[in-house]
Amino acid sequence: MEEDLSGKVAIVTGGATLLGAAVVEALVAAGARTMVADIDEAGGARCVASLEGRALFHPTDVTRDAGIADVVRVTMERFGRIDYLVNAAACYADHGPDSPRTDWARSFDVNVFGAAGMIRACRPHMAAQGGGSVVNVTSVSASVAQGGRWVYPATKAALEQLTRNAALDLAGEGIRVNAVALGWTWSAPIAAMAGGDRAKANAIAAPFHMTGRVGNPDEVAEAIRFLLSSRASLITGTTLAVDGGYLALGPEGRSGAAT
Ligand SMILES: NC(=O)c1ccc[n+]([C@@H]2O[C@H](COP(=O)([O-])OP(=O)(O)OC[C@H]3O[C@@H](n4cnc5c(N)ncnc54)[C@H](O)[C@@H]3O)[C@@H](O)[C@H]2O)c1
Known part of the structure; x- marks a missing residue:
């Protein structure tokens, strides 16, 4: 049985999209009141529409410190505390070897500096309550090396290192910091790539995921909810692969060279 998160409060950046919304729904279903922080105002409104005040949307650009401070202030005003932070907002700008400086600057600003800024702003509230949890x-x-991509992978590697350092520095305040490394997951970008065709996305993903398919947003949400909850009380500073076996698969692929 899942842990009851009643009385807890979460902030989810990037919560307006398909994948982020699944995280919001999972947290609300477990009882946590949740603030969705995203630049996508239409998507944010859609995400919280059916959640009857148990989730609120606040338009937030995580590249702006004032925006970060604002969403934290509004969360405290509306919900009175902050227990959980999920940093899911992301920028995919990446032209591989030809990436202009603007790709690097924008992607690091959203994916790394934005996440670090959110942790910094939530920390005092979590610490004052005796702890918290970040994913x-x-x-x-x-x-791994993926052709034609230089920027996005570098931001995610930086975020995994930030996860370890933040976990160390915040452990004394009862704050755990972990990461989830996702494989291909049914989401807005994957749906766009596959023309909205889930079977096509599964067929493309099959050779490099042990499970032979893309992940479901609710499977990702389940892992995040677990890491946030006190059931994961001994887990901090780590990256959990939630990837259908992508990272464990060797160069021989799913069938093996000897077969
Ligand atoms: N889709 C996948 O298969 C996959 C695989 C690995 C990791 N991920 C990760 O999952 C998370 C969700 O990604 P997604 O694939 O659903 O992409 P997405 O583009 O649909 O979602 C990203 C969200 O971040 C928001 N965002 C972008 N810039 C922002 C900013 N400056 N401030 C606040 N919000 C901002 C967007 O509006 C959007 O709602 C990301 O962290 C991504 O790196 C996804």
């Missing part, structure tokens, strides 16, 4: 959303891209 940073990273990617298999942080750990």
Whole structure:
């Protein structure tokens, strides 16, 4: 049985999109009141529409310190505390070897500096309550070479290192910091790539995921909810692969060279 998160409060950046919304729904279903922080105002409104005040949306640009301070202030005003932070907002700007400086600057600003800024702003509130929990959303891209991608993987690798350092520095305040490294997950970008065709996305993903398919947003949400909860009380400073076996698969692929 899942842990009851009643009385807890979460902030989810990037919560307006398909994947982030699944995290919001999972947290609300477990009883946590949740603030969705995203630049996408239409998507944010859609995400919280059916959640009857148990989730609120606050338009937030995580590249702006004033915006970060604002969403934290509003969360405290509306919900009175902050227990959980999920850093899922992301920028995919990446032109591989031809990436202009603007790709590097924008992607690091959202994916790394934004996450660090959110942790910094939530920390005093978590510490004052005796603890909290952070999950940073990273990617298999942080750990392997993928052709034509230089920027996004570097941001996710940086976010995994930030996860370790933050976990160390905040452990004394009862704050745990972990990451989830996702494989291909049914989401807005994957749906766009596959023309909205889930079977096509599964077929493309099959050779490099042991499970032979893309992940479901609710499977990712379940892992994040667990890491946030006190059931994961001994887990901090680590990256959990939630990737259908992508990172464990060797160069021989799913069938093996000897077969
Ligand atoms: N989709 C996948 O297969 C996959 C794989 C690995 C990791 N991920 C990670 O999952 C998370 C969700 O990604 P997604 O694939 O659903 O992408 P997405 O583009 O649909 O979602 C990203 C969200 O971040 C928001 N955002 C962008 N810039 C922002 C800013 N400056 N301030 C606040 N919000 C901002 C966007 O509006 C959007 O709602 C990301 O961290 C991504 O790196 C996804």
